Amino acid sequence: MLFDLPNDDALYDALIARSAAYEGRAYVCVKTTGIFCRLTSPARKPKRENTLFYDSISTCMQSGFRPCQRCRPLEEAGREPIVDQLLSALDGDPAARWTEDDLIAQGYDPSTVRRAFKRSLGMTFLDIARYRRLGEAAKQLANGARVIDAQIEAGYESGSGFRAAFQRSIGKAPAMSQNRNLLFADWFETPLGPMVAVADQTHLHLLEFHDRKALPAELEKLQRKTRSSVAAGRTPAIDQIEAELTAYFAGKSAIFGTPLALGFGTSFEREVWSKLVDIPVGETRAYGDIARGMNNPQTVRAVGRANGANQMAIIIPCHRLIGADGSVTGYGGGLWRKQWLLRHENEMKTRALSMEEIQ
Incomplete structure (x- = not known):
């Protein structure tokens, strides 16, 4: 970017005023x-607490957000016709699974398409199509669709495609050295999509x-802080958490x-995370509740930052934190997953209470 954006409060004021000062430079x-x-x-x-501001369309889509159908942020006057043509085709069927062969079949050169989209939107057409599919899957799950149906619609018929991406993300097995520890990473399927686990023995x-x-970024930070390298592989700790999550998702x-x-x-x-672990299954707390429990009600924002820094999804249950007004606020794994987890845990609590009544 050629300039720095103002803080989020100023951008929210611009949103309320519908200011055009940041057109094409900031998105909500x-x-x-x-x-x-x-x-x-x-x-x-x-509401202000329900907003995030980013400086690019690609960041918005990579964070799991779908383009508004009213203001159409993907559209831009004077843009290359090839971009508008393909975006129109995608709007007609956002769940379509586009490939380079599909582009060729419709008379497009994949490399020309790739360069045009990178120039206009900062990401490729195939990336946009994939994010739109994932967005459609998220909507289906939020509306009560079966998880397996949503996964198939998003293009995850099998684990092979993701396994290839996983291998790329962690790199090849590093060479051992005297001053580098070795951590192992593997993944496993869950009803909410694959999860990645990194562990020592x-x-x-x-x-x-x-x-x-x-x-x-979390993987890079972990390697830097632990002075370690990460290789694909299994350890007893990964086997244990997979078994425990299997029992969790089964209720x-x-x-x-x-x-x-x-x-x-x-x-x-770590103190905030310990407070999260203390929240019973089927219950929620507001950020302010955690701050007051730490005898410092002024630390609500710091609690929010600590919540976001959690790298142990589900087992340190940051999904049990909600807004002060009871709203289900943002979640690093996607709002639809947070909603699913809260429904699941509420059902677990209800079943447990029913069993107690029977006994």
Whole structure:
């Protein structure tokens, strides 16, 4: 970028005013709807706490947000015709699984398409098509569709495609050296999509959903802080957490006994995470509740940052934190996953209470 954006409060003021000052330079993502818009959008304005601001369309889409159908942020006057033509085709069927062969069949040169989209939108057409498919899958799940149906629609018929991407993300097995430790990473399927686990022989260091935007940065930070390299492989700690998550998703248990390596967090962050673990299954807390429980109600924003720094999805249950007004606020793994997890845990609690009544 050629200039720095103002802070989010100033951008929110621009959103309310429908200011054109940041047209093409800033976009608002709405956590509660999963939509991203221009700041000039005529759509109903979200609450401040439900907004995120990014400086590019690609960042919005990579974060799991879908383009608004009212302000149409993907459209731009004077853009190359090939871009508008293919975006129109995608709008007609956002769940379509485009390939380079499809482009060739319709008379397009894939390399020309790739360069045109990179110039206009900062990402390729095939990337946009994939993010649109994932967005459609998220909508289906939020509306109660079967998880397996949504996964198939998103293009995950099997694990082979993701396994290839996973191997690329962690790289080849590193050479061992005297001053580098070795961590192992593997993935496993869950009803909410693949999850990536990184562990040594005894402790889990990271557990995230495969498409979390921050995952590459988290892997890099983990290697730097632990002075380690990450290779593809299994350890007893990964086997244990997979078994525990299998029981969790089956509704049989919400107890996780896998030892956690939490050295990447500050003392304040670890205190917040311990408070999250104390939230019972089927219950939620507001950020302010956690701050007051730490005898410092002024630390609400710091609690939010600590919540976002959590690298142990589900087992350190940051999904149990909600807004002060009871709204289901943002979640690094995607708002639809947070909604699913809360429904699932509420059902687990209801079944447990029913069993107690029977007994």
